[in-house]
Amino acid sequence: MNELIKAIEKLKKEKNAVILAHYYQQGEIQDIADFVGDSLALAQWAAKTDADIIVMCGVHFMGETAKILCPAKKVLVPDMEAGCSLADSCPSDRFTAFVEQHPDHTVISYVNTTAAVKAVTDVVVTSTNARQIVESFPAGEKIIFGPDRNLGNYINSITGREMKLWDGACHVHEQFSVEKIVALKKEHPDALVLAHPECKSTILALADVIGSTAALLKAAIQSEKKEFIVATESGILHEMQKKCPEKVFIPAPPNDSTCACNECSFMRLNTLEKLYNCLKDESPEIVVDQAVAQKAIRPIERMLEISAQLGL
Numbered sequence: 001m002n003e004l005i006k007a008i009e010k011l012k013k014e015k016n017a018v019i020l021a022h023y024y025q026q027g028e029i030q031d032i033a034d035f036v037g038d039s040l041a042l043a044q045w046a047a048k049t050d051a052d053i054i055v056m057c058g059v060h061f062m063g064e065t066a067k068i069l070c071p072a073k074k075v076l077v078p079d080m081e082a083g084c085s086l087a088d089s090c091p092s093d094r095f096t097a098f099v100e101q102h103p104d105h106t107v108i109s110y111v112n113t114t115a116a117v118k119a120v121t122d123v124v125v126t127s128t129n130a131r132q133i134v135e136s137f138p139a140g141e142k143i144i145f146g147p148d149r150n151l152g153n154y155i156n157s158i159t160g161r162e163m164k165l166w167d168g169a170c171h172v173h174e175q176f177s178v179e180k181i182v183a184l185k186k187e188h189p190d191a192l193v194l195a196h197p198e199c200k201s202t203i204l205a206l207a208d209v210i211g212s213t214a215a216l217l218k219a220a221i222q223s224e225k226k227e228f229i230v231a232t233e234s235g236i237l238h239e240m241q242k243k244c245p246e247k248v249f250i251p252a253p254p255n256d257s258t259c260a261c262n263e264c265s266f267m268r269l270n271t272l273e274k275l276y277n278c279l280k281d282e283s284p285e286i287v288v289d290q291a292v293a294q295k296a297i298r299p300i301e302r303m304l305e306i307s308a309q310l311g312l
């Protein structure tokens, strides 16, 4: 075993820490993590761990969500700069003003938001439970959904709801090219197209399966098909390939073939070395303003309760 990995394992035991990693992390971080999962699973694990320290190998809002759920624990992130373009597309002051303009609306926010946005939210969702949580409200319920316009449009289209959408998006999921996926489908006619609902509707129209990272992984495992074109951040291919070594996974290409735009630059800021340093120094640590956290915990817990009732 490599020395750095051994050192991380040692520190983890000494400090009673748990390492949680999102599917978009580099493969070597996923491999050393105690749990690898999607945004919902990361929140669920954070809520139930008895570790003293949670190292969240993901992006800032995931660390914030864990800290809000576990205020007495130390929550570390390997790189404090690991933000999220989608969360950034929804500044809390502008979102709060939008909410105040619609006082008769229920506010549903995607977990990819800051704590301050969650503080003015009624219920948080992830891509795993968004449909079911929206459908748990009566058909006539007036709803604001933010910040992802693509996920919001997709949920409106499958539920028949007319939620008012915040106009935000993720820079990775907006980049996929229809033309290049169509060309790939011609080259691989038997391949199944798997797409995350943060992709534009033109990409979703080409997809055989639309779902969260966990749902796409499950579809890849359960499908009889041998080839898959995957339209989400390419980090998920690591776990897909691990679970299905005999299958072929092709990352959907972005519009600009000179960039690695199907990689989330924020997620990729975390490295094994930074993970080691953050465990050693117990820094950088996530801090959430207490007054904000007290308001933000309610919609997160509501999401966890509804998810538990739904068996998610």
Ligand code: 13P
Pocket: 037, 038, 039, 040, 112, 126, 127, 128, 170, 198, 211, 212, 213, 214
């Ligand atoms: P899920 O983890 O819900 O699949 O969402 C993907 C994502 O963009 C996380 O930032």
Ligand code: SF4
Pocket: 024, 059, 083, 084, 085, 086, 087, 112, 170, 171, 172, 173, 233, 264, 265, 266, 267
């Ligand atoms: Fe945010 Fe997009 Fe990166 Fe997910 S992939 S963390 S939504 S920027």
